[in-house]
Amino acid sequence: MPKFRAVIGLLATLCLALSGCAASPTAGQQRPSPAQGKPLVLTTFTVLADMARQVGGEHIRVDSITRIGQEIHGYEPTPSDLKSAADADLILDNGLGLERWFKRFVASAEAPHAVLSTGIDPIPITVGEYKGEANPHAWMSPKAGQVYVDNIVEALSKLDPRHADDFRANGERYKAKLQRLLEDLRGSFTTTAVLATCEGAFSYLARDAGLKEGYLWPVNSDTQGTPGQVVDLIGLINEHNVPTVFCETTVSPDAQQQVAEEAGADLIPGLYVDSLSEPDGPVPTYLELLRHDINLIKKGLADA
Known part of the structure; x- marks a missing residue:
């Protein structure tokens, strides 16, 4: 681990010196300090981060690798992202081929990770470069979103078993809201x-x-x-x-x-x-x- 952190420090220094990029998020987007004591859950994009917050409530800290408004398909992790992965207690990703950069990213992290689309019935892409592969946008379904919630509950309960009952209760309330959206959508x-x-x-x-x-x-x-x-x-x-x-x-x-x-x-x-x-x-x-x-x-x- 010390060797990995040294590499991260070198990457961040080179990034600052050669390209002027920031080694930490911009103002208003500071990542939580580990001193806060709660487990840090890192997600690949902001939608998953919000879902994790709704399930985790006050018991966890959540951050997103990609920021508001960023396109996630071709995202390139930064040295700051790698540092966050080293600090994370759990990493959540979508799966279904969405984050094609993620395998290289998570390979350097010691934290466990969960794939939130696990259990989804995938819809295949029918045209283009990715024909035959799964369409990755399953979170856009209120029905599939409930599967994501169940997977978050399971992952957080493994991370912090003391609060598993709270995670389960939060998840059930959250799924009920998604179900109401689904019922509003059907028949329209x-x-x-x-x-x-x-x-x-x-x-x-x-x-x-x-x-x-x-x-x-x-x-x-x-x-x-x-x-x-x-x-x-x-x-x-x-x-x-x-x-x-x-x-x-x-x-x-x-x-x-x-x-x-x-x-x-x-x-x-x-x-x-x-x-x-x-x-x-x-x-x-x-x-x-x-x-x-x-x-x-x-x-x-x-x-x-």
Whole structure:
């Protein structure tokens, strides 16, 4: 362990000297001090961090490797991230191939880690570079989200058995809220309605809702908005008379704007997927992210 910490210190020093990057988060994003005494749970992105906080309550500290607004598919860990992994008591990741950088990252950490999508029935990607692999965006389903909660409860209970009853109770209350979102989602759309987005991040939500799905690219690390992708999505929209198309906050809506103009559809940007908003924004929590997206989709497809 001392040798590993020495390597981390050297990396941080080189980073500061050569590129001017920070060895710690910016103001307002300071990671908790180990002196606080509670176990530190490190997650790969902000959505998982909020879920862990809701289950862990006052008994744990939680931090996210990626920050608000960051795109997670192609993220490159920093020396500061490696230091956080060395300090963590538990690391939580999504799995399903989402964090392709994670294997290299976690290999250097001694903390145990849990894969929160374990037990999910995966939906395969049907086109593009990752055809045949699992669509990684399972947290976008209120139904699958309840599996994530169960996995968090299990991981935290192993980490801190003294508070296992609290984790279980928090998890049950949290799952009840997700179930209410699921019930609100079901039956809201006709059997022919199509959800057309930039990224194919809504496959699991579409399955919950009984929606057909169309998108420009399956994951953000794929080529975005090629002529063929644009033409295919326009054809789907025309075939099903789709009134509204959508795009997410972490990508440019330009290609989807072209689709909307060519197909005579409206464009609603502003769907959230990979990141929460700032605390004073529209989706500061996972539940609010799902509720925000569901309401936007219901509004856009009201006449579908």
